[in-house]
Amino acid sequence: MYIARILYPVKVLGPGNRIAIWMAGCEHQCKGCSNPELWFQEEKQSISLNEIRSVIHALCNNYTVDGFTLTGGDPFFQPNALRELLPYLFTINKDILVYTGYQYEELKDRYEDIFKYITVLIDGKYKESENHGAVLIGSDNQQILYLDSSAKSKYQAYLRQTTSKIQNFDTSDGIISVGIHLPGFEQRLKSKAKDKGLKEHL
Template sequence: MNVARILYPVRVLGPGNRIGIWLCGCNRKCPGCSNPELWKPQKKYEIQVDHLLELINQVWSANRIDGFTISGGEPFLQSEELSSFIERIHHISCDILVYTGFTLQELRQKKDPFVERIISSISVLVDGPYLQDQNENVFLRGSKNQCVYILNEKYRMKYDNYLENGKNEIQNFISKDGVISVGIHRKDF
């Protein structure tokens, strides 16, 4: 896989203390994208699924994990490895929220078994491309064309409450590469 970032605890992209994972690689080039540095896959970010799982298990062994948020980049460009990874983190949490620039309908039309496996094993999908002129600070969504789909009924109440009461916040992480600003940013950030 090509994985640029693993951050913990991410508290602004889903309920609770989450492990946030940013996959590298996206060819959509949405104007105003907040992560253009993640468009091009980089050799230094290559990691085997087994190694990624080891790192995740290390975080889990010492911390409370309420869920995962997977973003990018475009996660579904790595659907084969991502489906394998997601199925192997269910022992930690099945609350797995994934951001994608594809619409749910486009994903279903792919008829790709790995894409289907991801859709059937996550709790929430936030879908659709980022449209700068529709960035209206809607909770959890970069632009209002994007939809939040609760795909696992077990999490419906949790997310209904979260979506009703939450507001966008920004969380900054300091890494050796500098400050990584996480959350739904305002237009022109």
């Protein structure tokens, strides 16, 4: 499977301190996508389930993990990777939030075996003109679907209690900015960094 990055603790893509996994590959080409570098898969992103297990085990042994968020790219660009990964994640924590640019209706009959491991699905392409800074969703057309209805109250409380926030991680690949960014975010950040004489990693 092709995984671009794994970060912890991500607090802005679901309730609690989560392990977020960015899967590489996406065919939607949404205008204004904040991760166009993840549309394509690179050999260096190829990773086995065993390698992922050791990363996740190390995190879970040392920190509290409240859930997982899978984003990208589009996780459903790699359905077989989801078939491998999700049952394993599910044994650790059943709160699994997955983003996809497809509509649930398009996927549900084909991937019933995958959906039984997904707690919350956020579906639909990103539409820049409908990005109004909502929590969790990139644009108003996207739906939050509670595939496991028992998670609904937890997520609804999270949605009520928080505002859309950005978290920056200092990684070996430079600063990774996580969260739902408003349109023009990258240009504003680059211009601020330039004003302050900072080197550009974006």
